[in-house]
Structure formats: C-alpha cells, structure tokens
Amino acid sequence: MSTAGPHDVGVPVGPRTTLRGFRPGDLETIMEIVAEALRERYEPGLYATLSADWPDGFLVAVDDADRPIGFLLGVHQVAGEGRVLMFAVDRRARREGVGTELMRTFLDRCRARGLRRATLEVRVGNAAALRLYARFRFSVVDLLRGYYSDGENGYQMARDLN
Numbered sequence: 001m002s003t004a005g006p007h008d009v010g011v012p013v014g015p016r017t018t019l020r021g022f023r024p025g026d027l028e029t030i031m032e033i034v035a036e037a038l039r040e041r042y043e044p045g046l047y048a049t050l051s052a053d054w055p056d057g058f059l060v061a062v063d064d065a066d067r068p069i070g071f072l073l074g075v076h077q078v079a080g081e082g083r084v085l086m087f088a089v090d091r092r093a094r095r096e097g098v099g100t101e102l103m104r105t106f107l108d109r110c111r112a113r114g115l116r117r118a119t120l121e122v123r124v125g126n127a128a129a130l131r132l133y134a135r136f137r138f139s140v141v142d143l144l145r146g147y148y149s150d151g152e153n154g155y156q157m158a159r160d161l162n
C-alpha cells in the first residue's frame with residue numbers, strides 16, 4: 001500500500017474505507033465527530049487553516065459514500081516533530097481498524113516529510129487510545145496536570161520515527 005502519496009490520492013483501507021485529504025465539504029461531519037468523541041468544539045476555520053499548512057498531515061477516513069467516519073489532524077510546528085492535534089473515529093465505526101490505519105499513515109507522512117519524532121496528548125483515563133498508542137510504540141514523556149478543560153490530567157506521549 002502506498003502511504004506517502006499526495007494528499008488528494010485516496011489510500012484504500014479495506015473494502016469500504018478510504019483515507020484521503022481534508023476537503024471543505026467534510027467540515028460539518030468532522031465537527032460532529034469532534035463534538036461526540038472529543039467533547040470539544042473548535043473554531044470552524046481552524047480545520048482549513050491547518051490543512052493548508054500541511055495537507056498531507058490531515059487525513060480523513062471516508063466510507064463508500066465519501067462520508068467522513070474518522071480523521072487524524074496532524075501539525076508540524078516544532079522542528080523535526082509531527083504532532084497529533086486531533087484524532088477520532090465515529091463511534092459507529094470504531095474497533096474496525098480505522099484508527100490504526102489513520103495513525104499508520106500519519107506516521108508514514110511524517111517520515112516522508114523528514115520528521116524524526118511524533119508527539120501527542122491524551123487523557124490519562126482514555127484507555128482505548130492509550131492502548132492504541134502503546135501498540136504504536138508511543139511512550140509517556142510527561143504528565144500534564146489539569147491539561148483538559150474539565151480538569152482531567154493528560155499524558156504527553158512521544159516516539160522516534162525510525
């Protein structure tokens with residue numbers, strides 16, 4: 001499977017799911033996924049701005065009707081580092097490997113850009129995400145006290161890209 005191609009070339013993930021770059025028409029569905037999965041609402045313009053900064057870092061998983069069922073929004077703000085800013089799969093599509101393919105492809109895109117490290121933040125109580133990140137060899141590098149708006153602590157996690 002090719003994973004380092006241009007952002008507008010879809011990467012097939014199984015029979016019904018494809019990974020492709022963000023398109024403006026995805027915004028409404030992605031904001032619904034964010035509201036449910038991350039319990040946050042970000043300013044709508046943020047998505048297009050970050051996509052323009054690094055199109056290959058914003059991966060959208062779509063179903064066979066081209067409707068988003070998950071996404072990973074990565075940013076490149078620190079030299080040599082890719083950071084997962086948002087990552088969520090629609091709850092109806094979870095546990096089918098979509099999150100794994102999003103993360104695998106994101107790490108490939110980081111390598112294609114010559115980045116040497118990947119980082120992310122996660123709620124200390126998010127067992128599902130922690131398990132996925134451990135499988136991708138992320139490890140905890142810092143405890144972020146009161147990091148989330150409801151006061152929950154976060155972990156900063158990181159891994160080398162080799």
Ligand SMILES: CC(C)(COP(=O)(O)OP(=O)(O)OC[C@H]1O[C@@H](n2cnc3c(N)ncnc32)[C@H](O)[C@@H]1OP(=O)(O)O)[C@@H](O)C(=O)NCCC(=O)NCCS
Nearest residue numbers: 037087088089094095096097098099100122128129131132
């Ligand atoms: C985290 C998330 C993106 C994973 O997406 P997904 O498509 O369900 O992930 P996958 O199907 O690829 O699962 C990969 C592995 O992650 C772990 N995992 C995923 N969901 C899990 C769960 N509910 N409980 C325990 N482990 C889980 C497992 O190790 C799983 O592998 P397995 O199914 O072979 O055991 C998804 O659960 C989600 O959107 N959660 C809410 C938002 C969120 O927490 N985002 C991360 C913020 S840091």
